[in-house]
Amino acid sequence: MIPAMPKPLTSLLTLLLIAMAPAEKLRSETTTDWPSFRGPGARGVAEGSTIPTTWNADPESETNDGMLWETKVPGLGHSSPVVVGDRIFLLTAVPDEGETELNIAAGGNIDAAKDSGAYKWMVLCYDADTGKELWRQTAHHGEPKATRHSKATHANTSVCVDGDRVVACFGSEGLYCYDLDGKLIWERDLGVIDVSKYDIGWGYASSPAIHDGKVAVIGDDPDHPFVTVLQLTDGEEVWRSDRSEVCERSWGSPLIHEVDGVTQMIVNGFPWIVSYDFATGEELWRLEGGGDNPIPTPFVSHGWIYITNAHGGKAPIYVVRPDARGTIKLDSEEDSDSLVWSVERGGSYMSTPVVSGDYLYLGNSNGVVRCFHAKTGEKVFQKRLGKDAGVIASLLAVNGNVICASENGTVYVLKTGPEFEVLAENPMGEPCFATPAVADGVLFIRTTKRLVAISEPE
Known part of the structure; x- marks a missing residue:
């Protein structure tokens, strides 16, 4: 039996091991990443982070x-910042x-x-x-x-x-996988995905x-809607499901949620919201949607699945238990165990909501x-933020506050709680359509022209 080491020596040994550890290893253990749209678990929640309440980035x-740095971003995009390590x-x-x-x-x-004319679809990486x-x-380079x-x-x-793989999807312009240094690993042509309505293509938006x-x-093109799962290593297709019988169009991103040994992929849609078995593509449950332009992404909070959509006169909110199965009927007592609660009106059109504490917040394009x-x-x-304060970006919950980036170039900070309390109205100088990101105590905001880092002064 090896005798216990004295506490001073144990502390000294710990410090020596830390000093000898590779920098990359330390960063991976101490840095909070924001690895995808809406961050860890796609919940839009930065737990334990402290960011400024007020700043001026005009x-x-x-x-x-409060502005740590800013940099101009070429072209035009509503792509949200994704932060991994120092990138x-x-x-x-x-x-x-x-x-x-x-x-x-x-x-x-x-x-x-x-x-009109040709474009370059680009992946950008910043320090x-x-x-x-x-x-x-x-x-990709060519005409849209x-x-x-x-x-x-x-x-x-x-x-x-994920790890050293960066996956970018441009819809009709293809799916691409790079390493962290920008080397192309593989690419896949997904065909034309013309997500349209009124015979007008409105663009692709599913991350x-x-x-x-x-x-x-x-890929919910109204003419041939589908979902697919591919291998991250080489882009080979694992399964594909035709959605022509369940969805006319959608712009949201997939939610992947694992519970009780079952991993499901929930996809917002109209007329049906559908959950698939992530391993096989088999349908697990479906729920008839409401709004006919489903844009918000489903997310999980309190162990339940929150889903909303709007447009066409309907704006529901559904809270579904993850063990739901089959067709969920809203007016059926038999399905009362599948739904935690629902409302017919009150949902959001474009912005994905967020849960902060015990409260669900939804932002809308009318402010x-x-x-x-x-x-x-x-x-x-139900309150209005301000003039032209259209909320297109999804909401964030950070350290007891709710972050609302707005089309009028202002980022509003609301205090979590039952009262409507605006703590700050922070000027950005340009419209904000992209959802912000939070990593290592820094708030990253993309405006229509810049990428801005907001942080507490040291």
């Missing part, structure tokens, strides 16, 4: 309080000639953008500490195979990262998701924020 301002990843689409524009605060405009661009790769909405871009999706060495991709009790469905409040 480039026209004489003071930039940030973004997607963008850069025209060969001229500049593309967004129709800001356009109200009910349904027209496609009048783009998280300084904002310096580390590398860029052009995944589908049109975009006048408020959307040709690079709406976010990458997902990929990674789980257990596999990549999930949604209205709604709050429900996350466990009971009781409506708590």
